[in-house]
Every structure is written in structure tokens, then in C-alpha cells.
Amino acid sequence: MMIDFLYPDYEIIRNEKRCITCKVCARQCANEVHAYDEELDCMVADEKNCVNCQRCVSLCPTRALKIVKTNNVFKENANWPQVLITEAYRQAATGGVLLSSMGNPQPYPVYWDKILINASQVTNPSIDPLREPMETQTFLGKKPQTVKFDKEGNLLSESYPHLKLEVPFMFSAMSYGSISKNAHESLARAATELGTFYNTGEGGLHEDFYKYGEHTIVQVASGRFGVHKKYLEAGAAIEIKMGQGAKPGIGGHLPGIKVGEDVSKTRMIPQGTDAISPAPHHDIYSIEDLRQLIFSLKEATHYEKPVIVKIAAVHNVAAIASGIARSGADIISIDGYRGGTGAAPTRIRDNVGIPIELALAAVDARLRDEGIRNEVSIVVGGSIRSASDAVKAIALGADAIYLGTAALLALGCHLCRSCHGAKCNWGIATQRPDLVKRLNPEIGYERLVNLIHAWDHEVKEMMGGMGINSIEALRGNRLMLRGIGLSEKELEILGIAHAGE
């Protein structure tokens, strides 16, 4: 028999004085960690499958449970941390590629935490957002270089297809399949209520959600799952996914276990089969090819919808974005290396790509230098964790923000990073009917609306503090930012001065 060298990552601590053996934990844990022992008349746990999703902790009526990281340690070795040793054991047992979910958790620098925001004092007075008008509406798409009006005040300049956002936030691409129908419904309803957009991801559009089309961005990815004329026509904008922050350079992977009847119908693939989208689009090998696809999609939708091109933040992102801006795209979406995912090879997720902060600053500067910044809008994601991250991103040049992980947190996600296992105990990243129904779309939608309202209010407060009253005036306003503890090179790329300067 092969020895299992793996020791559980977590331990369940049960306060026996509080436990009333109601068995809620056993019923709630899809990983079958808890069980009732009839002989002993008490609850027992087999921790090997615990992913620390906190479902049992949250639902235990007597607060009898807590999950702690195991303190079982291997002999110290600075070169071989415990996590690498156990990963080698795991691969030696299975022969498989390690899979993970959600964003890169490695302790790389988070530049948002090394940037500080300005505030007005004495001169250039601050603005009170509760008493004075404050504009967080934003428009995405190509902007005319000059704006001309006739004598009656009618706009003469050509206007281009655009998206109008009442708040500077959108929900980023998360496919039906990787997340549940109830999660999608929550996002679709929240986007509609907020006057913004959610994104189908590469999984097609479930027929029940066509009614949210005006607030939907439909994605076209390399696998072309669920892409057809009616789908393209349903959305307010079309996003071509060239790359994703969590897994730059590779395609998508939805495990067959998540491809039930409804998902298979929506994606137009056989039930139970893995949905693997190829790394490249097989019709795109150059910017010219990309341009052809952009204009094919525009043609198919009568030049009425803006086309977004989504790329992962990689080393030469500024040059790539410059090519995209010249290819006819209306919006460039850049996804940083901390962007979430339903499933990615761990080595790719944790080692490929660059921070969104540096990518955004480099792209904005390059497009300005080349005089083509108004040809496209820039939307960034991966990962924006708070309203202050968002303000910093806009001041670095973003027109709007894509929220993925933050939106899932609003729905109850506990970042256990086990979405690929398809047993999300919170009903988000699963297709198992008994788990999906745990997420009530009515509550999910309300929580998303609350989160965005709260962030929008905080954005207004920070803008007011700077004496700025619109997103348009904040966009690319790097004078409002200062770095702290950053090297000259990092400051140069970010295009900001050091605190104190």
C-alpha cells in the first residue's frame, strides 16, 4: 500500500461543552469532514478534506467550532518550505498538474498598499460629497478628439458605441459553469439595479438571463462556447478574451464535473465533458488577425456595440495594448496576476504575469505618449480589493474597474481557493443543485448592490477630499498619488513621486 504522506492542512477544534450534536456541520460540509459517531454519541471529524471554507463555523448554532492551521511541521528547510514538499508528495501520488482557484496568494508586493492618496488643505478646497454634486458616472469607449456643436447646441462630432456606467465598477467575467446559476443571477440583477454591467465569461448566456442583456457583456473566448448570433446581439458589449490574469498564456478549463445539463446546453458542449478552451484563438496570430475578429463582431452586431479586448498583464503589456488600441477595439481590459479563476494550474497562477498596478501605469503612459489614449478606454481588474484601490487605479489611468473576487466575497465566498473541486459550500462555484440553492439570488443581489453603493460612496469621499468632483478629473491624475517605500524604478514605472516630494 502506498503511504499517504499528506498531513491535513487544518484542524477542527470543537468545543464539546458547546456542541449540541445538532449535526448541522455534517449536513453543511460537502467535503464530508464531520460525522456523528453513534457509539460515542458525539461529532467527530476527519480533517483531510477540510478546505477551510468556514461554512460549518458560520452555521454552527452554538459557535462550537473553529478551524485552525495545523501546527504539525516538517524539519525547517529554507530552500524547501513545507508547501513545496507536500506539493511534490501530491504530484508523486497522482502524476497530475496541480490545480488551484482564485487569485495568486504569494507574498509578492501589493503596490496599492505602497501608494498614498492626496487631500486638499487650505488651498484648492475639498468638496463635501454629501452636500455638493459628485460625479461617479463614467463612459467607456472611443472618445472623439474634439467635440463640436451646432448653433442649437446639437452634437456635431461623431460619437462611437459606448457603455454608460452609473458607478465606476463592473463585475468581471465569470462563466456560468465556473459559478452557479444563482451567482450569475445575483450579478445580473445587481448590475441592472446599479446601472452597470456584468460579464458572461466564456460560458455563454443562459436563456433565463437574456432579459438582462442591456447590462450584460458577452464574452468571446478561444473555445467559442455558447457563441452564436443571438448571443452576440443580446449583450451591450462584446469582450474578446485573449488572456486572463490568473493564467496568462493558457486557455480555460472547466472540469466535466461542473458540466451538467444546463451548462452543457448553454455552452453547446456534451454533458460531463471537460470544457477546455485552447491557449490561442486559432484565428488570431497577429494584431491584424485580432482586428479582423473585432470588425467581424462589429459587423455582426451592426456597429452598435463597443468591443472590449481583454488581456492578462504580462511583461510587454504596454506594447500589446498599443497594438490593440490601433486594432479597432473600443475598450482594453487588463487583468492583473492576482485575478481570480475557477481553475488554473498552480504553477502558472503563482508565477506568471505582473501586478496590475505596474501594467496599468505602463499602458496608460504608453497610450498617452503615442497620442492614442482617447482611442480606447482602460478597464482594470485582478485585484481591486477596496474603494481606495479603485481610486488609486483611476488616478493611475483606469476608466473603470472590474470586480471579480470582491463580488464573490459579497456573495459569501470565504476564499478557500477550492472552486475547481466543484463542491463550493457557499453555492457559488458549484453546479450541485443542493449546494447551488444555498445561495439565495435575492440576498446575493442585495449584498452586491450594498457593496457597490458603499464603495461608490467611499470613492466620492476620497475624491471630495482631493477637491475633485468627477471620475473624469481623477482619471490619470497621478499628481494625486505618492509612493511610499518604493524604489526609483518602481516610482518611474508608476509615474508618481515619493511621499514628501
Ligand code: SF4
Ligand atoms: S470544508 Fe468547510 S464546512 Fe467542511 S469542515 Fe472544513 S470549514 Fe467546515
Ligand code: SF4
Ligand atoms: S467560491 Fe466557494 S469554493 Fe471558491 S473560493 Fe469561494 S468559497 Fe471557496
